[in-house]
Amino acid sequence: MSSFDVAVIGSGPGGYVAAIRCAQLGMKTAIIEKRKTLGGTCLNVGCIPSKALLDSSHHYEHATKHFADHGIEISGDIKANLEKMIARKQSVVDQTCDGVQFLMKKNNIEVINGIGSFKDATHIVVTAEDGTTSEIEAKQTIIATGSSASSLPFAEIDGTRVITSTEALELKEIPKHLMVIGGGVIGLELGQVYKRLGSEVSVIEYADRIIPNMDSACSKELTKAMKKQGVKFFLKHCVKDVTNTGDEVVLKVTDKKEQEVEFKGDYCLVAIGRKPYTDGLGLENVGITTNEKGQIPTNGHLQTSVSNIYAIGDVVAGAMLAHKAEEEGVLVAETLAGQKPHIDYNLIPGVVYTWPEVAGVGQTEEQLKANGVKYKEGKFPFRALGRSRASADLDGFVKILADATTDEILGVHMVGARCADLIAEAVVAMEYRASAEDIARMSHAHPTFTEAIKEAALAATEDRALHV
Numbered sequence: 369m370s371s372f373d374v375a376v377i378g379s380g381p382g383g384y385v386a387a388i389r390c391a392q393l394g395m396k397t398a399i400i401e402k403r404k405t406l407g408g409t410c411l412n413v414g415c416i417p418s419k420a421l422l423d424s425s426h427h428y429e430h431a432t433k434h435f436a437d438h439g440i441e442i443s444g445d446i447k448a449n450l451e452k453m454i455a456r457k458q459s460v461v462d463q464t465c466d467g468v469q470f471l472m473k474k475n476n477i478e479v480i481n482g483i484g485s486f487k488d489a490t491h492i493v494v495t496a497e498d499g500t501t502s503e504i505e506a507k508q509t510i511i512a513t514g515s516s517a518s519s520l521p522f523a524e525i526d527g528t529r530v531i532t533s534t535e536a537l538e539l540k541e542i543p544k545h546l547m548v549i550g551g552g553v554i555g556l557e558l559g560q561v562y563k564r565l566g567s568e569v570s571v572i573e574y575a576d577r578i579i580p581n582m583d584s585a586c587s588k589e590l591t592k593a594m595k596k597q598g599v600k601f602f603l604k605h606c607v608k609d610v611t612n613t614g615d616e617v618v619l620k621v622t623d624k625k626e627q628e629v630e631f632k633g634d635y636c637l638v639a640i641g642r643k644p645y646t647d648g649l650g651l652e653n654v655g656i657t658t659n660e661k662g663q664i665p666t667n668g669h670l671q672t673s674v675s676n677i678y679a680i681g682d683v684v685a686g687a688m689l690a691h692k693a694e695e696e697g698v699l700v701a702e703t704l705a706g707q708k709p710h711i712d713y714n715l716i717p718g719v720v721y722t723w724p725e726v727a728g729v730g731q732t733e734e735q736l737k738a739n740g741v742k743y744k745e746g747k748f749p750f751r752a753l754g755r756s757r758a759s760a761d762l763d764g765f766v767k768i769l770a771d772a773t774t775d776e777i778l779g780v781h782m783v784g785a786r787c788a789d790l791i792a793e794a795v796v797a798m799e800y801r802a803s804a805e806d807i808a809r810m811s812h813a814h815p816t817f818t819e820a821i822k823e824a825a826l827a828a829t830e831d832r833a834l835h836v
Contacts, residue, residue, distance in 0.1 A: 370478070372398045374704065375492055375506035377484040377649070380408020382681035382693025383512030384468050389701035390510075391475040398504060399477055400484035400494055405465040406472065409514050410690045413534045416464050418557055420457040421537065422721055425564040437760065448565045450542055457537065480504070485650035489674050493650075508676050510700055511664060512693065513649065515642040515682035520549070523610035523638055529617045530610055530636045533558060543567045545633030547619060549607050551578035553720050555639030556594070560722050563599050570600045570631060572607060572621060579720060583732040583781040585767060590783055593724050593763040605629075610636060644683040661685075669703050670696055692716045715798055719788045724750075724764045727791035730779035730798055733769060742772040746804060746828025748820050750784040752836045755815035761785035766824040768794075768804055775803035775829070786817050793821055804828035 373395035376387045383399060384406060390397045405412060428448050435442060472479050480502070482494040487503065494502050517532040519525055527535050536558045542565045548555040551573030563569040571578065577587040578601065591601060604624035611618045619631040644662040651658070654674050658664055664672055664679040671678050678700045681693030695711050702709040720726035736743050750756040750764040764784025770777050780794035797807055807825035812818045819835075827833040 369503055369505055370398070371505040372396050372478070372507070374398070374508045374510065375400060375484070375504060376510045376512055377492070378408060378512035378514055379403075379406040379468065380512060380514045380681065380693065381410050381690040382514075382697045383408065383510070384471065385694040386510050386512060386680060386697030386701050387477050388471060388475050389698045390704065391477050393701060393705040395704065397477045398480055398506070399472065400480045400482065400492065402481070402483045404481065406468040406479065407465045411464050411468065412461060413537060415690055417457045417461050417537045418533070418561075419721055420460040421453060421561045422557060424453040424456060425561045426723060429564040434760065448542065450539065450565065454538060483648045485648055486654045487650070489654050489676055508678070508704055510697070511649065511672075511677065511679040511683055512681050512697065513645050513683055515688055516645045517638070518641045518643045519638055520607065520610065520640065522608070523549075524612070525638060526612055529612045529634065530638065532638055536637050539635075543633070543635040545570070545635070547572065547617065547631050547633040547636045548639055549636065550639035550641065551575070551601070551603070552639060552641060553579065555637060556590070556720060556722050558637060558639070559599060560594065560597070563597060568600075568633075569598075570602060570633070572602045572605045572619070572631065574604070574606055576604050578603070579726065582718060582720070582726060582728050583767070583779070584734060585765075586726050586728060586781050586783050589764060590720070590722065590724070590726055593783070594722065642682065642688055646683060670700050686713060687716060687718065689716060689718065712799070715795055717791045717795055719791065721788060724761065724784045725787040726783050727787040728779070728781040729791055729794050730777070731769065732779060732781065736769060736778060741778070743769050743778060744772050744828055745769055746824045746826065746833070748823035748827055748833055748836060750817070750820055752823070753815065753817065753820055755817055755819070756785065758815065759785065766790075766820040768821075768824045768828045770804040770828045775805055776801055777804055777807070780821075782820070784817065784820070790818060790821060793818060808832065
């Protein structure tokens, strides 16, 4: 029987990063993965492939709708080859997964393929795809098994017409009408992919706005931008029934007036969120119980009720974000090494990779109001930037919320071009407890999208914005 200092169950961003950091700190480490490839949901059927399709569809949209504005004339029809897009997406996934495999080898981490299940607190049985089993011993174990797509009790996911994000990344045809149940990140991103390629897209959302966990101003701005792109939104609509009739899907929905309406399309994407994945772990064998949300309870060190077993990422409380899982993986590894790491969960940014992109960090305006915090706001539109006009990316804004008395930045929220990258400046500033004036006094290169952050900071500092 092989023995390890640390065994990591799950090779997603949280798991493989935890394994690397453990190995860097001198621990003999193994990683257990049920898939044939490493990287978990994120690399295989989540973050990476969806961004590949978003980029491909974005290029296609530019060629068909915007090249002429830039003086680029193309003769003949421009066609979207979905098969090639899917193949390119898979190539990106393969390269990324191979990269993780390389990192395991580089750091002398043993990769064990199969489903890991606790026999007891220090022994894990691994069942391979062919049914054979093996057993390892581990002084410490990190659970990083991630999440799976949530569904509706009345919506059978058949993988053909009624699909999840996994199937949406592998479609053989461009839908004529894609109905998306859920106005969160996954539904909006994949909905935009197929809208660009020519599908009619209807987003049906139970709440009164899309991306409801982000600042409401961002929700409003993204809704406006995507409506201009032709996406249809049906807010405060409750889906009651989903039926696959063979060549189409029929939805029965209660609208905001409590009247029943019907939607018909050739595909229905169920994108109502994700749930912790703990199947097959054998938690009952070590006395670990999950909460009502299916999450594994942990303490401030991400330690479970069993002292030598830790849990990170989507299986524990908090936002289901790859970068949050990575930070937690590092925290556990460094804790095991006797270090004193920390995570400020308030400073984990959230991003939506539609175009325009959406990003936010810290407190939303709704949260500040609910907590009775006195704040001031500085807001600057991308439309006023020279860089935005040059690239024709005019939608969006940057909003900075700062303490009314101390000027400390409490939250930064933005919609616009490259916001997924721009938000890092806000995270750095808030990590060092910067004030709005601190950012306002920093030189930002011209012309860049980052100038919107400086101008928003100026707006929050005695309404000193210069270009609006």
